[in-house]
Every structure is written in C-alpha cells, then in structure tokens.
Amino acid sequence: MKVNVYRNLNTNERYITSKKLLTTMLEPFDTENIHISFGLTREFSLDERCKKKPTITGKVFLAATCSRDKDISVSLFPILSQDLSVDAIKGFVTTALPTLCKWIEEQAGKPNTAVVGHEQIIVEWSGESYSFHQVTFL
Numbered sequence: 001m002k003v004n005v006y007r008n009l010n011t012n013e014r015y016i017t018s019k020k021l022l023t024t025m026l027e028p029f030d031t032e033n034i035h036i037s038f039g040l041t042r043e044f045s046l047d048e049r050c051k052k053k054p055t056i057t058g059k060v061f062l063a064a065t066c067s068r069d070k071d072i073s074v075s076l077f078p079i080l081s082q083d084l085s086v087d088a089i090k091g092f093v094t095t096a097l098p099t100l101c102k103w104i105e106e107q108a109g110k111p112n113t114a115v116v117g118h119e120q121i122i123v124e125w126s127g128e129s130y131s132f133h134q135v136t137f138l
Contacts (some may be wrong), residue, residue: 100121
C-alpha cells in the first residue's frame, strides 16, 4: 500500500480520516494494488470519459477508482473544518468506510473477464447523510 500526502492543509482545513485509520481498515486487502493520496487535488472532478454523470449536490471528500488492472486508487480531498461535524466523522467510520471496504472487496473479487473499464465510487456528504455514487468509464 502506498500512501502519499501531497499538500499541507490550511489551518481551517482537514481530512475526514487519518492515514492510520484508513490504512488499518484497508490492511486485509491486497495492499500492493492500493494507492492512497491525500490532497492530490483540492476538489473532486469527474473524469471526462464518464458518460452517465451522477448528480452531486454535497461535498465529495473521498473517491476510489479501480482500473482495468484492478489497481485501486483512493483519493481524499480537504474539507473546511467548520463543514465537518461530529456526525460526519461518526458516519464516516460507521457508514462510508465499511461501504468503501465492501466496494474494494467486490472489485478485487471480480474475474478479469468482468472488468469492462474503470469503476469509481464517489462518497458525498450532504451535511446530513452520506451518498454513494458508482460510475463506470472506459
């Protein structure tokens, strides 16, 4: 598992989770194929190749992509501390993180013939609850 932190955060920003918690949760998986990046970009943007774009109204703080070679890339985006409530952090640990782990397990378990292109799960926080969007692109 490779973990990269690309940018120092401003004093009013933070990530939804720590490097330690995320790597601990992803340890059971084939860690050679997982790359985690904190802050590679400041905001999430959909890949241009995605034809069916989901409606995203909240803040995307995490997106994971599985390539054709079954390499998993998890990207975390900074959030303003004022936008991150205690409920958001609790919900991440109880809802979003288990959903991410299940998605990674499903991707790793697919036979090579079932891989059509890149698949992505997008985790969105609306201020009250989490939404998960799954997209596929070539």
